[in-house]
Amino acid sequence: xxxxxxxxxxxxxxxxxxxxxxxxxxxxxxxxxxxxxxxxxxxxxxxxxxxxxxxxxxxxxxxxxxxxxxxxxxxxxxxxxxxxxxxxxxxxxxxxxxxxxxxxxxxxxxxxxxxxxxxxxxxxxxxxxxxxxxxxxxxxxxxxxxxxxxxxxxxxxxxxxxxxxxxxxxxxxxxxxxxxxxxxxxxxxxxxxxxxxxxx
Numbered sequence: 001x002x003x004x005x006x007x008x009x010x011x012x013x014x015x016x017x018x019x020x021x022x023x024x025x026x027x028x029x030x031x032x033x034x035x036x037x038x039x040x041x042x043x044x045x046x047x048x049x050x051x052x053x054x055x056x057x058x059x060x061x062x063x064x065x066x067x068x069x070x071x072x073x074x075x076x077x078x079x080x081x082x083x084x085x086x087x088x089x090x091x092x093x094x095x096x097x098x099x100x101x102x103x104x105x106x107x108x109x110x111x112x113x114x115x116x117x118x119x120x121x122x123x124x125x126x127x128x129x130x131x132x133x134x135x136x137x138x139x140x141x142x143x144x145x146x147x148x149x150x151x152x153x154x155x156x157x158x159x160x161x162x163x164x165x166x167x168x169x170x171x172x173x174x175x176x177x178x179x180x181x182x183x184x185x186x187x188x189x190x191x192x193x194x195x196x197x198x199x200x
Contacts, residue, residue: 006154006175007124007125007128008124008130008151008154008156008171008174009122009130009132009156009171010154010155010156010157011156011157011158012057012122012132012157012169012170012171013055013056013057013157013168013169014055014056014057015055015159016053016054016055016159016160016162016167017054017056017061018054019162020051020162020163021051021063025090026051028093029049029051029063029065029079030049032079032093032094032095033049033065033077033079033095033097034046035095036077036095036096036097037069037075037077037097039097040075040097040098040099042073042099043069043070043073043075043099044069044070044071044073045069045070046067046068046069046075047067047068047069048067048068049065049066049067050065050066050067050165051063051064051065052064052065052066052136052137052165052166052167053136053159053162053165053166053167054167055134055159055167055168055169056083057119057120057132057169058120058132059082059083060080060081060082060083061080061081061082061083061090062078062079062080062119062134062167062169063078063079063080064076064077064078064115064134064136064167065077065078065079065097066115066136068103069099072101072103072105073099073100073101073103074099074100074101074102074103075097075098075099076097076098076099076100076115076136077095077096077097077098077117078095078096078117078134078136079093079094079095080093080094080095080096080119081093081094096117098117104138104140110140110194111139111140111141111183111191111192111194112137112138112139112140112141112147112181112183112192112193112194113137113138113140114135114136114137114181114194114196115135115136115137116133116134116135116136116196117133117134118131118132118133118134118172119132119133119134119169120132122171122174124174124175128174128175129174130171130172130173130174131171131172131173132169132170132171132172133169133170133171133172133179133196134167134168134169135149135167135168135169135170135179135181135196136165136166136167136168137165137166137181138164138165138166139161139164139165139166139183139191139192140192141183141191141192143185143191144161144164144183144184144185144191144192145160145161145184145185145186146158146159146160146161146166146183146184146186147159147161147166147168147181147182147183147184148168148181148182148184149168149170149179149180149181150179150180150181150182150193151170151171151172151174151177151178151179151180152177154177156170156171156179157169157170168181172196178195178196178197179195179196180193180194180195180196181193181194181195181196182194
């Protein structure tokens with residue numbers, strides 16, 4: 001294969017390693033996330049937390065979270081911790097949270113329910129840079145098997161669905177190319193696609 005003129009970071013995050021958090025570990029994640037939510041003055045008490053597949057990158061593991069809060073707002077964010085050697089307890093926990101009133105319940109036309117947050121950067125040639133973006137979501141369209149992140153026409157990450165949920169970590173806004181999430185069936189049929197950017 002000849003050299004490329006466009007350097008793009010692809011599949012930089014490790015694939016999900018663990019099943020849905022449970023037991024003491026889920027309690028720890030919940031406690032960390034609720035501390036971050038306390039800083040959101042407009043938000044009431046969150047309900048049951050939904051965890052999304054983990055992704056590890058740049059020395060940290062990210063576990064995204066969403067929950068419905070009082071008044072119908074959606075709280076979303078992630079808990080991150082230092083990648084631990086096999087058998088070691090995770091350490092160096094921190095969390096980030098925000099909220100929105102744009103929910104799937106209020107937008108019945110949605111096929112994908114997405115959240116995203118920039119968690120780092122990637123520097124390319126000639127001053128180009130990408131915003132490394134954590135994306136987590138839920139497939140509303142039925143029959144989905146895999147979600148992908150597309151930067152222009154280049155697939156830069158993918159994640160198999162787990163209980164209709166997925167997590168991606170991908171470069172965005174690189175040389176004018178913007179991220180789009182696509183949902184595919186097991187046979188490769190495209191079922192849905194959604195930009196991270198408002199059509200407005």
